[in-house]
Amino acid sequence: MDNKINRYKNNDKVSFEKRTLFGSSLVKGVIVSYRFLNYSWIYLVECGNEKKLIVVPEDELWLLEEGSGE
Secondary structure, eight states: OOOOOOOOOTTOEEEEEEEETTEEEEEEEEEEEEEEETTEEEEEEEETTTOOEEEEEGGGEEEOOOOTTO
8 A cells, every 4th residue: 555755744834725714824834744635634733823733734835944044
């Protein structure tokens, strides 16, 4: 069985689109854990401003680039 390569790791800073009844917004967060389920990666993300845990599929995540001065 072939596994897809995992693009993100724990503690990666990511962004994703959160949809609501009245629109959508971009949310920043940190990956807490991940799992390969039903032939795709899903991630448990802790939202930075709300301190909520949200499950996000891999195709909805964007890695936030850190500055080169770190």
